[in-house]
Amino acid sequence: MKHGKNYRESLKKYDSTKSYALAKACELVKEVKFAKFDETVELHVCLRLGKSQTVRDTLVFPHQFKGEKKVLVFCKEDRIKEALDAGAAFAGADEYIEKVKGGWLDFDIAVATPDMMKDVGRLGMVLGRKGLMPNPKTGTVTNDIVAAIAELKKGRVEYRADKTGVVHIAVGKASMDASKVAENISVLLSEIQRKKPSDAKAGYVQSVSVNSTMGPGVWVDYKEGE
Numbered sequence: 001m002k003h004g005k006n007y008r009e010s011l012k013k014y015d016s017t018k019s020y021a022l023a024k025a026c027e028l029v030k031e032v033k034f035a036k037f038d039e040t041v042e043l044h045v046c047l048r049l050g051k052s053q054t055v056r057d058t059l060v061f062p063h064q065f066k067g068e069k070k071v072l073v074f075c076k077e078d079r080i081k082e083a084l085d086a087g088a089a090f091a092g093a094d095e096y097i098e099k100v101k102g103g104w105l106d107f108d109i110a111v112a113t114p115d116m117m118k119d120v121g122r123l124g125m126v127l128g129r130k131g132l133m134p135n136p137k138t139g140t141v142t143n144d145i146v147a148a149i150a151e152l153k154k155g156r157v158e159y160r161a162d163k164t165g166v167v168h169i170a171v172g173k174a175s176m177d178a179s180k181v182a183e184n185i186s187v188l189l190s191e192i193q194r195k196k197p198s199d200a201k202a203g204y205v206q207s208v209s210v211n212s213t214m215g216p217g218v219w220v221d222y223k224e225g226e
Helices: 005-011 023-034 075-086 094-101 114-127 145-154 178-194
Strands: 041-048 056-060 069-072 090-092 109-112 156-160 167-174 205-211 218-220
Touching: 005 069, 023 156, 023 178, 023 205, 041 178, 056 090, 056 145, 056 178, 069 094, 069 114, 069 145, 075 145, 075 218, 090 094, 090 178, 094 114, 109 114, 145 156, 156 167, 178 205
Parallel strands: 069 090, 069 109
Antiparallel strands: 041 167, 041 205, 056 156, 205 218
16 A cells, blocks of 8 residues: 555654554654644554454543534333433434434434334344444443433443454544543553453454554554553
């Protein structure tokens, strides 16, 4: 892949073959960024997973960096007021199922009560492609919609390993203090360690790197158990 002049100039500012302590790596990401907009800081964690193994969960970062999310709650009529009072942007049943079927996606997260999943499941082709399908594993299929909305509005995010065993996730903004980005990353890495499959092989965390949207990657010197 051929990179532009700004990218190549950024590479001259540090040793791209070296691994750095987490705090230093986050500082370097800020130093080597070059885009004029406020770039997102992205983390990439390569895991050694077996064919049947996966790592997936949710967490709330200690330092938020995204705007407030619009939550849609799929629920029966008797729970609509409860959802709206808790902070949902939209709440309802058939009306919203039909709207989503028609291509409406003006929300960031979907939550559903268990009794709605039979109907919401029919939206798999639409919501699944966008990563919006409610799922019990991520706390978005629940009867406790008040608690779920509170967590989501605080900034609860999902992380998951892709088919190649890599977790890709936004962890901050380039405008943030490097120490805050580092703290977000530290919390995430601890969570990934906590979700380590019991039968995972040695070398579970193979590599960790961090970069801004347009900038080059910086390797993080990370050892399991840190």
